Amino acid sequence: MKDNQVVWSSRIGFILAAMSMAVGTGNIWRFPRMVAEHGGGSFLIGWALFLFLWSLPLVMVEIFIGRRSRMGTVGSFRQFIGEKLAWFGPFVTLVLIGITFYYSVVVGWTFKYLFLALKGSLSSVSNPTELWDSFVGNPLEPVMYHFLAIGVSGLVVYIGITKGIERMAKIFLPLLFLMLIFTAIRSITLPGAMEGLSYMFTPQWEYLGKASTWIQALSQSAWSVGAGWGLYATYAIYTKKRDDIAQNSLTAGLGNNAVELLAGMTIIPAIFALAPSQEYISQATSSGNVGITFIYMVELLNVMPQKYLFGVAFFGALAFAAFTSLVAMVELVTRNISDHGIKRNKAIAITTILIFIGGIPSAINMSFFNNQDWVWGIGLLFSCFLYAFAAIKYGVAKMKDEINEVSFIKINNWWVYSIKYCIPVLFVILTSWWLYQATIWYPDTWWKPFEEANVGTVVLQLGIICLIAPLILRFKQRIRSSVKEEGLADSEFVNTPKTRDVKEGM
DSSP states (O other), X not given: OOTTSOOOSSHHHHHHHHHHHHOOHIIIIIHHHHHHXXXXXXXXXXXHHHIIIIIHHHHHHHHHHHHHHOSOHHHHHHHHHOSTXXXXXXXXXXXXXXXXXXXXXXXXXXXHHHHHHHHTOGGXXXXXXXXXXXXXXXXHHHHHHHHHHHXXXXXXXXXXXXXXXXXXXXXXXXXXXXXXXXXXXXXXXXXXXXXXXXXXXXXXXXXXXOHHHHHHXXXXXXXXXXXXXXXXXXXXXXXXXTOOHHHHHHHHHHHHHHHHHHHHHHHHHXXXXXXXXXXXXXXXXXXXXXXXXXXXXXXXXXXXXXXXXXXXXXXXXXXXXXXXXXXXXXXXXXXXXXXXXXXXXXXXXXXXXXXXXXXXXXXXXXXXXXXXXXXXXXXXXXHHHHHHHHHHHHOHHHXXXXXXXXXXXXXXXXXXXXXXXXXXXXXXXXXXXXXXXXXXXXXXTTTOTTSSSSHHHHHHHHHHHHHHHHHHHHHHHHHHHHHHHTTOXXXXXXXXXXXXXXXXXX
């Protein structure tokens, strides 16, 4: 690494940035729903197990590759495992971009509801379903909030790595924890809330025999901790050479799961305490991410003590979680564009414009949004597998020894077995299960490419990015050749942007 390459100001700065990146909407709106639907404590057993069998091993691989290559995701695989598998990089990057398009829309939703909570409007909503439908049914308003989300995220990235992203993490992540601690305490002290808390932490043993419990626990860990997105690899570019990989990964993973537990302790006890009937509880927990968050939680605010403070804290935590993840996504895309020799401020402008335009269809059409959520969720599983395969190609035992050289906590053969055997097997099981579910959802049209959530649409869209990936590599190679012709060394090209570019956004 060059001496003038920007780095995080401290190890804690990287850890907080990594945690704020990992913590997203899935921690707050999907985790409690999964716990409630899949046996409470039984789900938690699988969820905790897969943190160590899937998520943490992949986080360490990402950090290792990002630090070793000092490049964005497009170029990192080429430098790490060679030209033949260089297409892994563009594939991972395009999947992340696909996610970012619609995730920015989600961040806009959280901003909208946070503003309503601050105004006090949510605590007096008579019909939350009507409020939600009127919001997403008016195309202009979701697009405006989508624009706000990506614009503010781009501004944070423009300010810089240490002054922008790191400072944001140091402010927002503690606030997020404080808000969730407040909402959790408020929920569990409600009359009747202990029944919900007991359900959350008591294993329902019959659920341990159900495949869906384990599949959903693995899915939650895979999609929630952030492994395989390329985000850890991007943030690792700015770590110091001797920063602890294992302990930093463990801290980020456990911090992510702590947020999920607090979210569960907020939502599940509140629903059990305030729901008028058991049927209502079933309806709330099976209403999907949007339903439980923007409809049922808003409805419960009307009968919640200290409803104004609870509403601001809950939707504030949701907005902070969503926003900090979006910032990391913007940085990943920006870094890849910068690696192509484009100045950082121009790269940020290109990134924000690209994401804004790419997110408009999801902002104005919920069917399109659901399609993108489905396709790129499956795509993310492939990205996870590619990182594991890259580690296997490099040499898992060799990587383990090199990680241990800089780590206080030493990883042993469980990590090797997870990468070489567990993750490939779990990838096949998990991907096959979800695609099989899609054939059940669409028994007659599972193969058609334009359904909302079937096999055909996954094959079509992932197939397209597999065709685009080599073209990106050729384009990058052409730029590299032109840069060399101008007399610049390849190492100079690889390590752009320089310290001033990153810190000042210029």
